[in-house]
Amino acid sequence: MTDTLTVRPAGPGDASDICALLNAVDVIEIGRPETDLGTVEADLNHPGVDLATDSWLALQGGRPVAYALVWNDSGPGRIDGDHYVLPGRPGAAVRLLELMEARARAMAAGAARPRLRIQLGVGPTLDPALLTGRGYRTVRRHQVLTRRLTPADAAPPAAPAGLTLRHCGADEADRRRAHALVEETFAGHFGHAPRAYGPWLDHLDARALDWSLVWIASLPGEGDAAVLLTRDDRTSMGWFSHLGVREGLRGRGIGGFLLRHGFAVYAARGRDTVGLGVDTANESGALALYGAHGMRPHYAVDTWELALHSQG
Structure with missing residues (x-):
């Protein structure tokens, strides 16, 4: 990609674009779109999330190519996150991982066993090698x-x-x-x-x-x-x-x-x-x-x- 990558916080007005991005990921990973606009809006309006510090939208050529969000409502030390990226955008994928991890460290500061958890479909659009290379490991599998x-x-x-x-x-x-x-x-x-x-x-x-x-x-x-x-x-x-x-x-x-x-x-x-x-x-x-x-x-x-x- 020759377009410059830009990253900014997500906002409520981005809900439709984010929903379209997530459905594009759905189609690749599970064969059909299954993300509803209301689900995205609920995430963006969650009272425990400060979008200015806890969300990121990556764009190339003005088009959203990756989105991430972190939140902390699961007890001391555990930060949860979402990470979505279109295939073939390793720069966007890694940049959002870096931002998520830095924010998660700040949110979990002082905890006895701080950790960040994200859930990804089996065979995700995010290259698993990018995760293992950064120290992530799989700890559980859920079946829908x-x-x-x-x-x-x-x-x-x-x-x-x-x-x-x-x-x-x-x-x-x-x-x-x-x-x-x-x-x-x-x-x-x-x-x-x-x-x-x-x-x-x-x-x-x-x-x-x-x-x-x-x-x-x-x-x-x-x-x-x-x-x-x-x-x-x-x-x-x-x-x-x-x-x-x-x-x-x-x-x-x-x-x-x-x-x-x-x-x-x-x-x-x-x-x-x-x-x-x-x-x-x-x-x-x-x-x-x-x-x-x-x-x-x-x-x-x-x-x-x-x-x-x-x-x-």
Whole structure:
């Protein structure tokens, strides 16, 4: 490329251009565009992100070719980031990595084990050699699974004996209970960061969340047993972001029932596909559960981690 590379902070007015860039990366990595404008806007408007210091947009010939963002809402020492780049732009890729790493060191200063984590699709447009050469290593793989829905899936499933289900659409106390159940059932999962209710809402971008699509399952004598948090604000599919069953109550068919309930609701809403992400090393049996209910691999994402030494 002969065009001069320029880098500047991203702004809310860049959302459409950034969305187009991310969808170009999607097409290369997974075969189709799956990034919605609302998702980009939520990132750019996150209350914990200062775009002036935490975001970068790289342009060549006036065209966006790379974009990066870092944030710090996962506890002391852990900085998370996004990095997207078109193929054949190693200069832009490396420049944004340098800026991300420098900012992450400043954000994690004084932490016992500072680290930067980014997630990239398997076979990313970013050359993995650029990452390994800078000291990054892969620490986990997550699989995105999807399931096609038909009108037959709209039939409500039979619940396990005694189990009742309520949604969180009208009651703030139920929303807080959903948060508590997510915190409890995901506590041992890789990458889970404990969050108080307010920061959790920010992390979810709760402004766009339809709480009637969040359900709590209860059992007599056990109280609230499980939670299913879904959202219907993606163009490509309905999304099941959290399905958690309390540890002592697993193996009773609750997780499978919640999946089938979600299928039924989204089929009735006219959706033809639902999806979710799962840690391939998850020890709770989630991967087998989803496979048994017809969910199949769509694409995989690797988590890359860099130890943030003070001198770079």
